[in-house]
Amino acid sequence: MAIEGHNALNNIEIIMKVLKFGGTSVGSVESLQNVKSIVESQAEPTIVVVSALGGVTNQLIEMTRMALDHNEAYASTLEQVRQRHLDIIERLIDADKQSQCRAVVEQFIENLRSFYQTLCINSDLDATFVKRVSDAIVCHGEIMSSAIVAALIAGATPHYSPSFIKTTDGPQGTVLAADLTRRLIQEQLGSLDERCMVLQGFIAQDADASYATTLGRGGSDFTAALVAAALHASCLEIWTDVDGFMTADPRTHPDATVIPTMTYAQAQAMCDAGAKVIYPPTLAPVAALDIPVWVKNTFNPTATGTVIRG
Numbered sequence: 536m537a538i539e540g541h542n543a544l545n546n547i548e549i550i551m552k553v554l555k556f557g558g559t560s561v562g563s564v565e566s567l568q569n570v571k572s573i574v575e576s577q578a579e580p581t582i583v584v585v586s587a588l589g590g591v592t593n594q595l596i597e598m599t600r601m602a603l604d605h606n607e608a609y610a611s612t613l614e615q616v617r618q619r620h621l622d623i624i625e626r627l628i629d630a631d632k633q634s635q636c637r638a639v640v641e642q643f644i645e646n647l648r649s650f651y652q653t654l655c656i657n658s659d660l661d662a663t664f665v666k667r668v669s670d671a672i673v674c675h676g677e678i679m680s681s682a683i684v685a686a687l688i689a690g691a692t693p694h695y696s697p698s699f700i701k702t703t704d705g706p707q708g709t710v711l712a713a714d715l716t717r718r719l720i721q722e723q724l725g726s727l728d729e730r731c732m733v734l735q736g737f738i739a740q741d742a743d744a745s746y747a748t749t750l751g752r753g754g755s756d757f758t759a760a761l762v763a764a765a766l767h768a769s770c771l772e773i774w775t776d777v778d779g780f781m782t783a784d785p786r787t788h789p790d791a792t793v794i795p796t797m798t799y800a801q802a803q804a805m806c807d808a809g810a811k812v813i814y815p816p817t818l819a820p821v822a823a824l825d826i827p828v829w830v831k832n833t834f835n836p837t838a839t840g841t842v843i844r845g
């Protein structure tokens with residue numbers, strides 16, 4: 536039975552942690568090999584939250600634009616997306632799981648094809664319908680990447696985030712249904728005795744009407760924080776492509792250095808000022824429970840990284 540902050544595994548109270556891997560971390564064969572070894576070497580049970588393969592969310596959005604412009608060139612981008620996923624499956628997934636994993640990806644590519652066809656061949660579509668279809672499309676990036684990561688990690692089981700990450704539509708747009716989400720995470724994941732659960736970041740579902748929604752661009756960090764907070768995880772690890780939270784964006788400031796320790800307030804201030812390394816809404820749910828957040832580099836896993844705490 537799950538008890539506050541702990542998951543029961545074989546009748547032993549074991550603390551669980553949440554690891555989130557961003558787009559670059561799941562974007563290539565080499566980085567996915569690192570993801571596999573990072574997760575499989577964890578001593579305690581883990582919940583792994585994944586983004587879409589790096590660049591795929593942008594491609595899905597771009598294809599939506601093309602289809603709405605009645606530009607059939609979306610089909611060649613879709614074929615690139617398909618080939619990229621299938622290539623990773625062929626190179627990384629064990630032979631006994633390959634055909635099932637390939638079939639899953641092919642099915643989602645077919646779903647995408649029919650969504651894009653609908654947008655491409657019809658004119659004067661209702662704006663709400665276009666918004667719903669666009670959101671359903673963009674969710675496919677995380678759905679496909681999570682199928683691959685779940686097949687890649689030994690003993691991992693896939694879970695579907697929209698069954699517990701719920702949103703509502705208010706005057707300001709889509710907002711998280713926070714209490715419902717926390718309760719559903721606890722009900723659906725809190726009592727499972729699983730060594731490693733893999734779920735999609737970013738994607739969600741409307742609490743009343745069940746249509747696809749998202750937590751906003753970069754929202755996978757937020758999904759991971761919501762799960763970590765609801766289950767009182769021992770820590771949240773944000774695995775990305777830099778050695779930690781840095782004094783500035785290293786892409787524009789090559790002299791930036793890693794900040795070893797930060798308070799939630801310091802990190803929040805930098806995120807609010809545009810430090811893309813953590814999506815701004817992420818810190819509040821974990822800070823409220825004093826759950827430490829680590830920022831670590833998938834491409835340099837032995838680097839200490841940054842710890843953010845109270």
Ligand code: ADP
Nearest residue numbers: 557558559775777780781783784786810811812
């Ligand atoms: P992910 O796909 O893993 O979510 P993001 O691209 O969202 O990764 O965030 C990581 C990027 O954030 C880094 O590659 C870096 O360019 C950028 N970044 C901006 N500000 C900072 C900062 N202060 N410290 C570290 N990285 C930063």
Ligand code: ASP
Nearest residue numbers: 586592737752753754755
């Ligand atoms: N894939 C989504 C995006 O590119 C969410 C994320 O990566 O956090 O915005």
Ligand code: MG
Nearest residue numbers: 557753811812
């Ligand atoms: Mg990010």
